[in-house]
Structure formats: C-alpha cells, structure tokens
Amino acid sequence: MNADRAKPPSCAAPSDRVDPALRRLTVTLIVGALAVIFDTTIMTVAIDNLAGQLHTSLADIQWVSTAYLLALATVMPAVGWLQAALGGKRLWIAALGLFFAGSLLCACAWNVQSLVGFRVVQGFGGGIMMVLMITLIMQAAKGRNIGKVMSLITVPTALGPVIGPVLGGLILHLGDWHWIFLFNVPFCVVGAWLAARHLPEDEPAPRPRLDVLGMLLLSPGIAAVLYGLTQLTGSDGLTSPRVALPLFAGLALLLGYLGWALRRGPDALINIRLFRHRALASSSVLVFLSGAALYSTMLLLPLYWQQVRGESALGAALLLIPQGVGTLLSRALAGRYMDRFGPRPVALAAFALTCAATAPFGFVTASTSNIALMTVLFVRGVGLGAAMITIMGAPFVGLKPEEIPQGAGIGRMAQQIGGSAGTALLAVILQRTCAGARTPQALASGFGDAFWWAAAFTAAAVPLCLLLPGRPRPDTQVQDTMPAEQPTEA
Structure with missing residues (x-):
C-alpha cells in the first residue's frame, strides 16, 4: 500500500x-x-x-x-x-x-x-x-x-x-x-x-535520393486518372476518347509504378510494401470510399436544394450547417473511444450510422420537410465525423517514424482519388437520372436515385471496418512507432 x-x-x-x-x-x-x-x-x-x-x-x-x-x-x-x-x-x-x-x-x-x-x-x-x-x-x-490527435487534426476538415x-x-x-x-x-x-x-x-536527412522514375510514373499516372474522371460529366462515359485515353493511360502508368516500386522496395517514392500493414491497407480502402461518400454528397445536397427547391447558393449552404455541426461534435468522443477500444468498433458503428442517415435522402421529394432533412444531416455528420477520425488515424498504428510520411501520403491520395471518383460517378448518374426532367417532382426522383448510390458507397465500407485493428495493447502502443529509449519531445 x-x-x-x-x-x-x-x-x-x-x-x-x-x-x-x-x-x-x-x-x-x-x-x-x-x-x-x-x-x-x-x-x-x-x-x-x-x-x-x-x-x-x-x-x-x-x-x-x-x-x-x-x-x-x-x-x-x-x-x-x-x-x-x-x-x-x-x-x-x-x-x-x-x-x-x-x-x-x-x-x-x-x-x-x-x-x-x-x-x-x-x-x-x-x-x-x-x-x-x-x-x-x-x-x-x-x-x-492517435484518436485524440486525429480529433484535433480534423478540425479544418470539419469546419x-x-x-x-x-x-x-x-x-x-x-x-x-x-x-x-x-x-x-x-x-x-x-x-x-x-x-x-x-x-x-529539424535538420534535413543526409543526402536523400529522389526516385526519379517513380516520380515520372506515379505523379502523371494519378493526374491522368483524375483528369479522366473529371471528364466523365457531359461525355458518353468510358467510351468517350476524352475520358478513356487519360484514364487508361493513367492506369497503365500506375501499373508500371507498381512493378517498379515492388522491385525498388523501401527506396521507392511510395513504398508499396507498406500495404503489408493490414491497418494501412484496410484504412486506405475505407478512406477512398469515405472520400467518395463525402464529396459526392457535397455535390448532390446543394444542387438538390437549388434545382429542386429553388434555394439560393447561400440558402443551400446554410441548410448544410447541421451536417458540419454533427461532424464537429462527434470528433472528441470518437477520438476518445478509438484510443480506448481501437479503430475497428468505432469505425463499424460510424459507417453504419452514416449509411443509415444517407439512405433517407433516397426518398426525397419536391416537398420533403427541410427540418426533417436537416435532422438527418446532423445524424449523418455525427457518423461521418467519427468515421473520418478512425480511418485517418488507423493507418499509423504500427508504422515506424520514417514510414509516417509515406503513410500520410497514401492516405491523402486515397481520399483525393476517392473523392474525385465519387463526384464524377454521381455527376454522371445525376445527369442521366434527371435527363428530360421538367418538373420539380421528376427532378427530385432523379436526385433520389443518385442519393441511393451515395448510400451504397458508405454501405460498402461497413464490412471492411472488420479489417481494422482492434483494442490497442497499452504495453506496445508507443513501442510500435518509436524506440523505447528515445525521449519524448518537450
């Protein structure tokens, strides 16, 4: 005693x-x-x-x-x-x-x-x-x-x-x-x-070497894929040359980089072998899907209120505030639970909640109550905020300090490509479902079909949450990412 x-x-x-x-x-x-x-x-x-x-x-x-x-x-x-x-x-x-x-x-x-x-x-x-x-x-x-830290990092994303x-x-x-x-x-x-x-x-690392060939393959490959996706709207789909040429050229460059990076190993621009970390691999897929779900609905929601309900740009923006408020309120709690129980259960609950709060928009009409929609948006924001914290923090579980920059780059690229892919796909779907619609009721029906696709992006992420790490072990949480003898920074 x-x-x-x-x-x-x-x-x-x-x-x-x-x-x-x-x-x-x-x-x-x-x-x-x-x-x-x-x-x-x-x-x-x-x-x-x-x-x-x-x-x-x-x-x-x-x-x-x-x-x-x-x-x-x-x-x-x-x-x-x-x-x-x-x-x-x-x-x-x-x-x-x-x-x-x-x-x-x-x-x-x-x-x-x-x-x-x-x-x-x-x-x-x-x-x-x-x-x-x-x-x-x-x-x-x-x-x-990591959970508490991510709740601070995501302030700009939520605001x-x-x-x-x-x-x-x-x-x-x-x-x-x-x-x-x-x-x-x-x-x-x-x-x-x-x-x-x-x-x-901090001092620069001693004589770092740039992977020139990797840079010439990866950066143009990502840019070409994103450009092809942005050209989907208003085109004939993947058969259109302005879509197919950059998209398939970009995919070819990315496949070339994959072969080069596997051969070069840790010296590659982005070390593909980091995907052996299950947390990083599963989180990257989830970040891709969450980016698609977030950015695609950020396209659909303002357009629904402007085109179907006749709101101004400012009016539509004000109606979106409840989602952001929910995102802000859920950050601290999600970060605390992630540190206590691990990313897996928190992400599972968060994505399920986000999916459940996205599905009601599939039933929107030209006269659906704005109060009801704003309430659902608040719930969706709670789920989305918690989901983003867990899947953005999970990739760093088990990474060494020197691997963190590449882990961060992989996460951001996955979110960027996912957001672009989701937005492009939803824009094409919206264009086709609303083609020929001349009344608010017909337009609302087209938006409802597009919202079902947004819900599907989120639903696809739910089972993948089971691949995330579970409850962290207190005796290894710090040792996984930093040698034990290294002192903590003041």
Whole structure:
C-alpha cells in the first residue's frame, strides 16, 4: 500500500493526455491549413459567378477547379522526399508561402487562362501542406493517443464544409470574386508567423535520393486518372476518347509504378510494401470510399436544394450547417473511444450510422420537410465525423517514424482519388437520372436515385471496418512507432 502511495500520481496519466507542446504544434499547423480547406470549399459556390464575371463558358471555368485538383495530386507523392531534403519546418513555411503567392496571383488574374495557371501554383502549395500537416503531427505524437490527435487534426476538415460555402456566398454577395482568394491571405500570414515560432527545428536527412522514375510514373499516372474522371460529366462515359485515353493511360502508368516500386522496395517514392500493414491497407480502402461518400454528397445536397427547391447558393449552404455541426461534435468522443477500444468498433458503428442517415435522402421529394432533412444531416455528420477520425488515424498504428510520411501520403491520395471518383460517378448518374426532367417532382426522383448510390458507397465500407485493428495493447502502443529509449519531445 505504501509502495502504491509512493508512486507519482501522474505516472499513468501522460499516455492519456495530449502533450501541450503537441497541442500547440497542431494548432499552429491548423491555422495555415484552414487557408487550403476554405479555398477549396468556397470555390464550390463560386464557379457560376466566375464564369459570368470572366465572360467565359462553364466548361472553361471548370478548369479553375480541375487544374488545382491535378496540381494537388501531382505533388503529394513527393512530399516525403521533400521533407527529407528540406526538413519539416522549412518545407511547411515554403509551402505556405507558395500557397500565399498563388492566392495573390489568383486575385490579380486578368482572364480565365491566367487564373487557371495561378491555381496550379496554389495546388502545389496546398498539396504539400495537406500531407505534411498529418506527417508532422503524427511524428510528434510518437504513436500515443492517435484518436485524440486525429480529433484535433480534423478540425479544418470539419469546419471547411460548414463555413466555407457560407463564406463563399457572403463574399460573392458583398464583393466580387477577387476576395475569394484574398480571404486566404490572413491565414497564410498568421500561419507562417506561428510556424516560425512554434515548429521545432529539424535538420534535413543526409543526402536523400529522389526516385526519379517513380516520380515520372506515379505523379502523371494519378493526374491522368483524375483528369479522366473529371471528364466523365457531359461525355458518353468510358467510351468517350476524352475520358478513356487519360484514364487508361493513367492506369497503365500506375501499373508500371507498381512493378517498379515492388522491385525498388523501401527506396521507392511510395513504398508499396507498406500495404503489408493490414491497418494501412484496410484504412486506405475505407478512406477512398469515405472520400467518395463525402464529396459526392457535397455535390448532390446543394444542387438538390437549388434545382429542386429553388434555394439560393447561400440558402443551400446554410441548410448544410447541421451536417458540419454533427461532424464537429462527434470528433472528441470518437477520438476518445478509438484510443480506448481501437479503430475497428468505432469505425463499424460510424459507417453504419452514416449509411443509415444517407439512405433517407433516397426518398426525397419536391416537398420533403427541410427540418426533417436537416435532422438527418446532423445524424449523418455525427457518423461521418467519427468515421473520418478512425480511418485517418488507423493507418499509423504500427508504422515506424520514417514510414509516417509515406503513410500520410497514401492516405491523402486515397481520399483525393476517392473523392474525385465519387463526384464524377454521381455527376454522371445525376445527369442521366434527371435527363428530360421538367418538373420539380421528376427532378427530385432523379436526385433520389443518385442519393441511393451515395448510400451504397458508405454501405460498402461497413464490412471492411472488420479489417481494422482492434483494442490497442497499452504495453506496445508507443513501442510500435518509436524506440523505447528515445525521449519524448518537450
């Protein structure tokens, strides 16, 4: 009894708390990341306005989003090498500066062609930041309290869909499109100042070697696949040359990279052998499906309220707020339960709840109560928020510190490709189900069919949750990701 009394009261507590230094680092990175998240979500309500003010067609203005998406995906595979070459702090500040410069250039664009070019600059900076943020935080966490850490990291992801469209509607109502890009500037400036003060100094790795052939295969392959998917809307499907050529060329490049990476092993740009970790492999598939479920419904929901119910862009954005509120409220609880029971049961319950709350939209009509739909959206947000935390945190269970950058890159690429694939597929389905619809009732029926597909994406993820890790073992949680003798960062 005296021995128990002699133990410091905090001897077991540190593993249950997020270290203040880690929390400060996370907040520092989130401030900069908000610029990328808000820019992406604000743009969803600005496309029509941009087409009108730049006197161009909707097909041409879509390149403002497509070019950004392709730049984002192209740079993601190289983030691990860039971090090794420059160091995490230097790379973060450089990427933030690149996004800042791209935002200012976009605000000064004089036509659609210049705007598309400047969006590429933004995309390079944003792609680096989205991967590097997770990498730096998970490396600092050293495998501890992954659930609680992920509940902090996902703040920008949860805030973006809630606040972004509303901000976009307000900006376009009060000003013109230039302010959409100038809105990013304060986040970039404050984020860079905080990074210079709070990010730990780290030295570049000794003489890192870039996998040049891997880069020439993987980055163009991802970009070509995403480009092909973006061309599905308004085409004849996979038989259309503008879809089939880039899509199959991209798949060929990715297959070439697969053979090259298996041969090169750990020295490949992205080490394919990491998929031997069941947690990483199953989480990547789930991140792909959740990206499809999230982004596809973010396309369908505003369009349903605008085209069927006659809401304005701002009105549709306000009706989406309950989903974001549910996502925010579920983060802390999901992170706590993930650390206690493991990712598997939390993800299983979260995806089942998300699927159950998506299915009611399959029955929407032109007069369905908005109160009922907003209530269902709140429940869907609760499930979606919990699901994202578990599947974004699970890949890092069992990874070594040097494997974390590539694990983060794999997760972000899976989410990006899944979101693009889901959005493209739902856009094609919506186009065909609503073809010839001339009344709100007919349009609502077409949207209902598309919503059933969104529910199917989520349902497909439920059984895959059983492959995620179960309850963590307290005696190995930290040792799996960091040697025991290495001291914790202050």
